[in-house]
Amino acid sequence: MAPMSATTPTDAPDFGDRQVIDAIAAWMPTTRWYPLKGQVVDVTLERAYDLGDAAILLLRAGETLLQVPVAWRDEPGSAGIAQFGSRWLIDACHDADAVQAFIDVASGNRAVEGLSGEATSTPEAVGEIRVISGEQSNTSIIGGGEHPWIAKVFRVVSPGDNPDVVVTGALTRARCKPVPSLLAALTATWPAGDAFVSGHLLAVSSFVSGGEDGWELFRQHALATLRGEQRDVPDAAALGAAVATVHKDLADALGTAVATEADTLRFITGLEQRLAWAREQGAGVLSDLDDDLSAAAARLREIDALGQLQQIHGDLHLGQVLRSADGSWALIDFEGEPLRPLHERMVREPRQRDIVGMLRSFDYAAGSALQQNPGGDPTAAGDWVAQRRAEFLSGYADALGPVDEQDPVFSALLLDKALYEVVYELRNRPTWVSVPLEAVRAMVTHPPAPPVG
Numbered sequence: 001m002a003p004m005s006a007t008t009p010t011d012a013p014d015f016g017d018r019q020v021i022d023a024i025a026a027w028m029p030t031t032r033w034y035p036l037k038g039q040v041v042d043v044t045l046e047r048a049y050d051l052g053d054a055a056i057l058l059l060r061a062g063e064t065l066l067q068v069p070v071a072w073r074d075e076p077g078s079a080g081i082a083q084f085g086s087r088w089l090i091d092a093c094h095d096a097d098a099v100q101a102f103i104d105v106a107s108g109n110r111a112v113e114g115l116s117g118e119a120t121s122t123p124e125a126v127g128e129i130r131v132i133s134g135e136q137s138n139t140s141i142i143g144g145g146e147h148p149w150i151a152k153v154f155r156v157v158s159p160g161d162n163p164d165v166v167v168t169g170a171l172t173r174a175r176c177k178p179v180p181s182l183l184a185a186l187t188a189t190w191p192a193g194d195a196f197v198s199g200h201l202l203a204v205s206s207f208v209s210g211g212e213d214g215w216e217l218f219r220q221h222a223l224a225t226l227r228g229e230q231r232d233v234p235d236a237a238a239l240g241a242a243v244a245t246v247h248k249d250l251a252d253a254l255g256t257a258v259a260t261e262a263d264t265l266r267f268i269t270g271l272e273q274r275l276a277w278a279r280e281q282g283a284g285v286l287s288d289l290d291d292d293l294s295a296a297a298a299r300l301r302e303i304d305a306l307g308q309l310q311q312i313h314g315d316l317h318l319g320q321v322l323r324s325a326d327g328s329w330a331l332i333d334f335e336g337e338p339l340r341p342l343h344e345r346m347v348r349e350p351r352q353r354d355i356v357g358m359l360r361s362f363d364y365a366a367g368s369a370l371q372q373n374p375g376g377d378p379t380a381a382g383d384w385v386a387q388r389r390a391e392f393l394s395g396y397a398d399a400l401g402p403v404d405e406q407d408p409v410f411s412a413l414l415l416d417k418a419l420y421e422v423v424y425e426l427r428n429r430p431t432w433v434s435v436p437l438e439a440v441r442a443m444v445t446h447p448p449a450p451p452v453g
């Protein structure tokens with residue numbers, strides 16, 4: 001453990017003190033981002049990065065390394081974790097002074113042992129901050145003045161490159177229009193056995209002011225349709241074109257490769273493992289589909305060629321797109337699926353993985369609208385999904401070429417995504433599980449016809 005600075009207030013315990021760690025361990029499961037809800041794990045301090053009256057703590061919770069920025073303050077504000085004597089231990093993501101300190105280090109304007117920053121341009125001074133506290137796996141803080149930025153605090157930290165930094169950085173250098181620029185990033189180094197490892201803690205990007213959440217736009221439209229109300233339909237074709245542009249820029253910036261036989265085999269094995277993982281993790285809701293899932297697993301072996309591979313977004317859904325004030329679509333959050341190990345998220349993949357992510361999301365928007373409006377007509381919901389799907393695919397095709405929905409790779413990825421979602425929902429929002437579960441049921445009980453010839 002790193003020694004704490006002499007500026008730690010004398011009437012507060014050290015950041016690394018066991019009672020501080022215990023208080024944080026008790027608080028974490030109450031947060032949305034905590035990934036180990038319901039699990040009993042030991043929480044220990046791996047490393048503390050000292051910024052005076054604030055610190056970034058890396059806590060080992062079971063197998064997972066979590067980032068928890070904290071600070072000592074006289075008042076808890078809305079971010080109190082625990083009181084120790086006259087001092088409050090707070091969640092530093094909600095404290096402008098602490099956030100400024102983190103930004104200073106990320107911008108290379110302040111040196112802290114074990115931390116390093118890289119900036120393409122210095123983010124504006126923090127000013128008043130706003131913390132996004134919705135359905136997020138990380139914590140995002142909005143700051144800055146005329147040129148606002150958003151700083152994403154990665155809650156799960158792993159050694160290696162976080163694609164949200166590396167991929168967004170490459171797209172920024174390539175001047176990719178549909179992706180907000182990366183301004184700065186923060187990296188930490190910590191001991192692991194006899195060596196030291198590094199991983200990203202924070203990414204600061206330009207903020208899309210007035211951006212409207214794609215998920216809400218489409219979900220509200222689905223809801224209006226079910227209620228027979230008129231509402232402007234968001235432009236799914238333009239969204240398809242934006243995704244195609246990003247795919248093209250990713251290919252240009254980070255390269256492509258035609259899949260070898262070994263790549264194809266690795267891909268199939270990966271899908272088989274994920275299917276087995278989902279069946280195990282989701283046994284409670286998937287067991288009545290046992291035979292159908294076994295048949296689906298067998299069909300994976302029908303995949304004979306993957307085609308071209310490249311870096312993709314990796315977790316594309318409507319919650320990852322914003323409609324800017326000028327009507328154009330912006331893609332955010334290149335971190336990949338939070339339940340997937342970091343080293344798997346930087347491997348080249350078929351572009352179809354992103355496409356099916358978006359198609360699944362249209363299904364979710366209609367599923368969520370039906371949940372909110374249980375009297376709604378499921379056929380109308382199905383038609384709504386089919387229309388958005390067709391528009392999206394035609395916009396994508398116009399920009400980058402057609403998508404073959406009969407391709408076994410496409411069907412396999414669609415099922416893979418829905419199974420991932422079943423596990424995601426069981427862990428995070430159990431009342432939503434029926435949305436992906438019904439999609440899995442439809443896919444495996446009405447599988448695509450085998451390829452001819």
Ligand SMILES: Nc1ncnc2c1ncn2[C@@H]1O[C@H](COP(=O)(O)OP(=O)(O)O)[C@@H](O)[C@H]1O
Pocket residue numbers: 132135136137138139140150152180205206207208209211213319320322332333335
């Ligand atoms: N560049 C941006 N401009 C405007 N809003 C953004 C930007 N990046 C993220 N957001 C907002 O922050 C939310 C969370 O960001 P995201 O990167 O998706 O985090 P997470 O990985 O935790 O889901 C998004 O849903 C969006 O509302």
Ligand SMILES: O=P(O)(O)O[C@H]1O[C@H](CO)[C@@H](O[C@H]2O[C@H](CO)[C@@H](O)[C@H](O)[C@H]2O)[C@H](O)[C@H]1O
Pocket residue numbers: 135136137138215315317318319333336337338339357360361362364365421424
């Ligand atoms: O945005 P994250 O990187 O945290 O992604 C995770 O959470 C998403 C939910 O917020 C989850 O997406 C699923 O729910 C969406 C509706 O809320 C829906 O539009 C997506 O299609 C569906 O997959 C995502 O899978 C998960 O990785």
